[in-house]
Amino acid sequence: MTAPSATSRRRWRRFRYPDSLYRFAALLLFLVLVFYALDYLNVHLERLADVGGRVAVFLAERYYPPDLAYVTDADYLAYVGETMQMALLATVFGLALAVPLAWFAAFNVSPSRRFFYPLGRFSITGARAIHETIWAILFVNLLGFGPFAGVLALTMFSIGFAGKLMAEEVEGIDRGQVDAIRATGAGPVQVLIYGVIPQVKVAWTGIAIYTWDVAFRAATIVGFFGAGGMGWYLRRTIEGLETERTAAIILTILALVMASEALSAWARARVMNR
Amino acid sequence: MRTTTSYATSVRHALTESVGLAGRTAIEVGSGRTGPGAAGDAVLRIDGLCARYGKAGDFVLKNIDLEVGADDFVAIIGPSGAGKSTLIRCINRLVEPVAGEILLKGTNLTALSQRQLRRHRRRMGMIFQEFNLVERMSVMDNVLSGRLGYVGVARSLFKLFPRADIEAALDILEKVGLGEFVDKRADQLSGGQRQRVGIARALIQDPEILLVDEPTSSLDPKIARDVMTLIRDMSRDLGVPVLCNIHDLQLALEFADRVVGVQGGEKMFEGRASELDRRALHSIYAGEVL
Amino acid sequence: MAAARGSSEGVRRSDAIVARRRRDRMRRYGLYLLAFVILAWVFHSTVVEATDWARIGSLGSVLETLGRFLPPDLSLAPQLVQPMIETFMMALLGTLLGAFLSVPVIWLGAYNIAPFAPVSYAIGRGLMTVSRSVHELVWALIFVAAVGLGALPGILAVAFRSIGFIAKITAEAIENIDRRSLEAIYAAGGNRLQVLRYAVMPQVLPTFTSVVIFEWDINIRRASIMGLVGAGGLGLTFYRQMAMFNYAGVTSVIVAILVLIGIGEVVSYLLRRRMI
Numbered sequence: 001m002t003a004p005s006a007t008s009r010r011r012w013r014r015f016r017y018p019d020s021l022y023r024f025a026a027l028l029l030f031l032v033l034v035f036y037a038l039d040y041l042n043v044h045l046e047r048l049a050d051v052g053g054r055v056a057v058f059l060a061e062r063y064y065p066p067d068l069a070y071v072t073d074a075d076y077l078a079y080v081g082e083t084m085q086m087a088l089l090a091t092v093f094g095l096a097l098a099v100p101l102a103w104f105a106a107f108n109v110s111p112s113r114r115f116f117y118p119l120g121r122f123s124i125t126g127a128r129a130i131h132e133t134i135w136a137i138l139f140v141n142l143l144g145f146g147p148f149a150g151v152l153a154l155t156m157f158s159i160g161f162a163g164k165l166m167a168e169e170v171e172g173i174d175r176g177q178v179d180a181i182r183a184t185g186a187g188p189v190q191v192l193i194y195g196v197i198p199q200v201k202v203a204w205t206g207i208a209i210y211t212w213d214v215a216f217r218a219a220t221i222v223g224f225f226g227a228g229g230m231g232w233y234l235r236r237t238i239e240g241l242e243t244e245r246t247a248a249i250i251l252t253i254l255a256l257v258m259a260s261e262a263l264s265a266w267a268r269a270r271v272m273n274r
Numbered sequence: 275m276r277t278t279t280s281y282a283t284s285v286r287h288a289l290t291e292s293v294g295l296a297g298r299t300a301i302e303v304g305s306g307r308t309g310p311g312a313a314g315d316a317v318l319r320i321d322g323l324c325a326r327y328g329k330a331g332d333f334v335l336k337n338i339d340l341e342v343g344a345d346d347f348v349a350i351i352g353p354s355g356a357g358k359s360t361l362i363r364c365i366n367r368l369v370e371p372v373a374g375e376i377l378l379k380g381t382n383l384t385a386l387s388q389r390q391l392r393r394h395r396r397r398m399g400m401i402f403q404e405f406n407l408v409e410r411m412s413v414m415d416n417v418l419s420g421r422l423g424y425v426g427v428a429r430s431l432f433k434l435f436p437r438a439d440i441e442a443a444l445d446i447l448e449k450v451g452l453g454e455f456v457d458k459r460a461d462q463l464s465g466g467q468r469q470r471v472g473i474a475r476a477l478i479q480d481p482e483i484l485l486v487d488e489p490t491s492s493l494d495p496k497i498a499r500d501v502m503t504l505i506r507d508m509s510r511d512l513g514v515p516v517l518c519n520i521h522d523l524q525l526a527l528e529f530a531d532r533v534v535g536v537q538g539g540e541k542m543f544e545g546r547a548s549e550l551d552r553r554a555l556h557s558i559y560a561g562e563v564l
Numbered sequence: 565m566a567a568a569r570g571s572s573e574g575v576r577r578s579d580a581i582v583a584r585r586r587r588d589r590m591r592r593y594g595l596y597l598l599a600f601v602i603l604a605w606v607f608h609s610t611v612v613e614a615t616d617w618a619r620i621g622s623l624g625s626v627l628e629t630l631g632r633f634l635p636p637d638l639s640l641a642p643q644l645v646q647p648m649i650e651t652f653m654m655a656l657l658g659t660l661l662g663a664f665l666s667v668p669v670i671w672l673g674a675y676n677i678a679p680f681a682p683v684s685y686a687i688g689r690g691l692m693t694v695s696r697s698v699h700e701l702v703w704a705l706i707f708v709a710a711v712g713l714g715a716l717p718g719i720l721a722v723a724f725r726s727i728g729f730i731a732k733i734t735a736e737a738i739e740n741i742d743r744r745s746l747e748a749i750y751a752a753g754g755n756r757l758q759v760l761r762y763a764v765m766p767q768v769l770p771t772f773t774s775v776v777i778f779e780w781d782i783n784i785r786r787a788s789i790m791g792l793v794g795a796g797g798l799g800l801t802f803y804r805q806m807a808m809f810n811y812a813g814v815t816s817v818i819v820a821i822l823v824l825i826g827i828g829e830v831v832s833y834l835l836r837r838r839m840i
Contacts, residue, residue: 012414012440012456014433034660037653041715041796051720055710085610092603129825130818131789133701137806138814142629148615221699228614238705250702257697366751396753406748410766419762423753430758472748479752 066247076233080256082147083229087216089151094158094215095208098124101159102166109170109178109196111188124167128160132218136227147228154215154222162211166204173199206268213264220253315379317483317515318342318365323374325357325364334360336539338374340517342483347506347516349530349547351523353559357539358519359403362487365517366398367391379482396423399476399514401505403488405468409461413452413471416460417443420475439478446474449511450504466497470504477508484509486518490525498522502529629811636819637812644801644820651797652824654715655787658722659780662730663772665723669695669731674738677760688735695728700786704795718795722786726779730772737771738764773839777832784828788821798824 015023038045070076104110104120135156139149173196181195197204223231230249237245318341325335334357342348350358363369365376367383376383381394399420407416421439422430429435447453450470460468469489476484486505490498506529509516520526526533527547535543535550535558543554620626672678673688703724707717745763754762791799798817805813 012444034657037657041650041653041657041719043657043716043719051711051716055707058710059706082610082614085606088606089603089610125825125829126822129785129822131785133789133792134802134818134821137792137802141806142626144616144619146614146616148611151611217697217699221701224701228610234702234705250698253699253702254694254697258693261693261697368747368751392753392755394753395751398751400748400751402744402748404744406744408745408748408763408766409742410770411762415762419749419754420752422749422758422762427755427757430754431761475748475752 062243063247065244066251067242067244068248068251070245071248071252076230079223079230079233080252083219083223083231084216086147086150086154086222086229087212087219090154090158090219091208091212091215093151094155095162095211097155098159098163098166101163102170103192103196105163105167106170108173108175109192120163120167124160124163126160127156128164130156130160132157132222133225136222136225140226145226145228150219150222150227150229153227154219157218158211158215161214162207165207165210166200169200169203169207170196202271205271209264209267209271213260216260217257220257316341316377317344317346317379318517319375319377320365321375321377323361323364323371323376325360325369325371333372334539335364335371338536338539338541340534340541340544342515342517344513344515346532347509347530348518348532348534349526350517350519350534350536351521351526351558352536352542354521356536358536359487361536362400362485362517362519365485366395366400392423396479397482399479399481399484401469401472401476401484401486401489403491405465405472405492407460407468407471407475410459412457412459413447413463414440414443414456416471417447417474417478420478423479442478443474446477449508450474464497465493466501469493469501473501473504473508477512477514481514484514484516484518486516488519488521491521498525505529632811633815635812636815637810638816640805640813640816644798644816647791647798647801648820648824650715651787651790651799651821652784652827654718654722654790654797655780655783655828658719658787659726659776659783661719661723662726662779662783663776666727666731666734669727670734670738673731674735676739676741676743677756677764688731692728692731692735695724695726696732697728698725700725701789701793704790704793708794713794713796715796718787718790718797721790721795722783725786726783730775730779733775734768734772737768741767774836777835777839781828781832784824785821788824 013020101120101123104116105124106120107113107117110117110120132153135153136150139152143149143152177199178191178195181191186194219229221229221231221234223229223233224235226232226235230253234246234249234253237243237249320338320340323335323338323340324333326333338361340348350361352358360369364371365383371384374384378394378397383391383394386394408419411419415433418433418435418439421435425435425439444453444456447456450473452467452470452474455463455467460471463471469492472489484505489505490501493501502525505516505518508514518526518530520530527550530547533543533545533547533550534541535554537558537560542558543550545554669688669691671688672684673692675681675685678684678688700721703721704717707720707724711717711720741764745767746759749759749763787797789797789799789802791797791801792803794800798820802814802817805811805817
């Protein structure tokens with residue numbers, strides 16, 4: 001143990017210069033940004049306080065009790081079925097397209113870093129950045145009302161969602177196994193099938209289940225813009241100011257989504273534990 | 275949790291019958307049960323301590339009696355699973371005992387409510403086997419957290435410790451040889467250095483006793499010796515008695531004044547280190563290869 | 565060595581393997597075929613039957629419509645600045661509000677620190693699930709109805725949508741912490757709150773910050789559609805351009821959204837590097 005000096009460090013500060021200055025400046029800048037944003041958006045913080053109360057009262061008055069008879073109607077249930085079918089198709093097609101795109105977009109195994117890699121990255125990011133409802137509106141405009149537009153919109157959504165996750169999985173694999181396959185003289189597709197896919201199979205299955213779950217969530221809404229599914233009923237009841245029916249529809253959406261999430265969580269756990 | 279007298283007594287009686295002699299099969303060698311030092315009354319007194327895990331499990335501690343005087347360095351030895359760790363943890367009630375009394379300078383710790391217990395925990399400094407530091411916090415903050423029993427909740431939320439505490443922390447860190455490491459993150463330190471932080475944290479509480487649970491099990495032999503030396507020196511410096519679990523018999527004999535042997539939850543031996551003979555060792559470590 | 569016996573043994577074994585492989589392959593192909601049939605049926609009943617093929621016209625007319633989306637209408641650019649800023653800020657404020665509101669939900673929903681577990685645990689997890697199951701558009705509709713048009717309902721919708729994910733990830737992190745540092749703080753005489761502040765928080769803060777930055781990135785995307793139902797941002801511009809059939813303008817709006825997302829990705833990457 002070294003002998004302590006006579007004037008040992010008696011002064012200790014938690015934040016020392018210049019770090020303290022940077023931290024303070026960053027915090028100040030951040031607060032300025034927040035308050036500027038509030039002002040720019042015309043948000044009055046005082047109003048925010050009683051928003052909570054108003055929302056609660058509002059919901060209680062107009063949205064309760066929910067009109068449950070409306071949602072047990074056969075027509076509505078047919079639309080619910082349509083929603084599920086849309087989600088299924090979108091997941092299948094989306095995944096089918098996401099697999100090659102994920103391959104392109106994974107830096108370590110991309111067949112061509114000059115061409116395919118940027119192609120893959122941009123496709124996935126582009127599909128992801130555009131919200132599924134915007135896709136829905138675009139496709140409805142192109143193809144008319146109905147589930148066709150919805151399936152395509154949700155497919156784009158799935159490509160974006162699954163593609164990113166799958167590419168990240170691929171980028172995390174063991175290089176050695178891939179090189180071994182490549183050393184046998186296999187072509188790029190064979191390397192993919194025998195070197196890459198076995199390593200990511202389990203994770204990809206989990207992603208596939210997750211994608212279905214999320215796609216179903218989105219599918220319940222795209223109907224709002226005419227792209228098929230129960231969202232259309234939501235639109236109708238809101239425009240007709242039939243608030244109890246709106247509440248009932250939201251509740252069914254909630255119930256179905258929660259059921260699908262429970263199901264997908266269970267399925268993913270089973271896949272992971274295999 | 276308060277141990278109701280009737281329940282405690284019945285438990286103790288049950289154990290007495292099953293064990294045989296008055297709950298104590300201690301081999302009294304030489305001066306037998308050495309009392310606390312000449313300084314006067316015991317700092318810590320344990321009477322008939324019993325503990326079990328779960329409502330129906332086996333008893334991990336059976337009727338333990340123990341005293342620690344103001345000058346003592348008491349080592350608890352025994353094979354693994356003998357209940358040493360449970361014993362130490364019962365004292366500050368990290369593990370709740372089922373029966374018995376624990377008196378810290380007259381205060382019965384087993385009878386305290388949770389709120390009162392917190393106030394008395396700060397009187398006991400604890401040093402852990404696996405250091406139990408907060409990895410992402412700096413050495414200074416880890417040491418300061420030893421003062422949490424004294425600092426108000428509001429101030430502690432913002433890490434506003436009084437100047438005196440910071441000075442004390444710097445002082446103690448110098449003494450344990452970590453003066454250069456004050457602002458380093460705990461996970462950047464070696465094992466020995468981390469244990470020193472743990473020691474500093476326990477000492478800054480201004481404790482009346484040091485409870486030490488296997489301080490060297492996670493350390494290399496040379497570092498282990500350094501750490502034990504540090505604990506002994508600091509305790510003498512500050513006049514704080516030590517109750518220490520040690521797995522390593524050599525270290526126990528080298529550093530402790532008194533030794534208590536525990537086996538199967540029972541106290542098998544108590545006396546000076548020099549009085550620990552073959553027979554005593556056998557009774558403690560029966561079955562274990564020394 | 566009885567070569568004849570050895571080889572017939574080997575032949576029998578390899579026959580068995582080949583037969584088993586064929587059976588497995590048949591079974592697999594059978595499943596694929598079944599899946600394909602189901603898919604085809606679903607496709608038919610959903611897409612083929614319910615689509616007005618006449619209205620779509622030929623592939624040519626579709627491509628012609630697509631062509632009207634390009635090139636993007638550059639004259640729209642100055643009109644896009646304000647909504648872009650608005651969208652960006654909605655995402656920022658919404659995420660912050662969501663992070664702030666998620667703290668009590670985390671407290672309730674993390675099994676090892678929850679006050680009256682298992683009741684509070686169930687409540688906490690329930691709140692998280694509701695937050696994540698209600699689509700941001702539905703949240704927006706609720707808040708527009710409750711507080712009127714403008715950016716505020718958008719902020720609230722983004723916030724309430726984010727609470728669930730932030731809380732879920734952070735609660736799971738709390739449930740996985742190293743309990744030993746908790747013990748030390750308790751032993752020094754700390755109370756529950758101090759244990760939270762000194763042992764739990766330092767371990768969990770990096771996870772929390774990481775997930776908040778992650779959500780902020782996603783929220784830019786969510787904020788971009790709030791305007792579709794009157795809750796501020798680029799969504800309104802999109803809607804208007806669509807309503808005017810100015811397809812080139814629509815493309816401009818989409819480009820604006822892509823730019824915002826790009827900025828978001830860059831900023832979140834930088835933040836992550838510096839803070840974690």
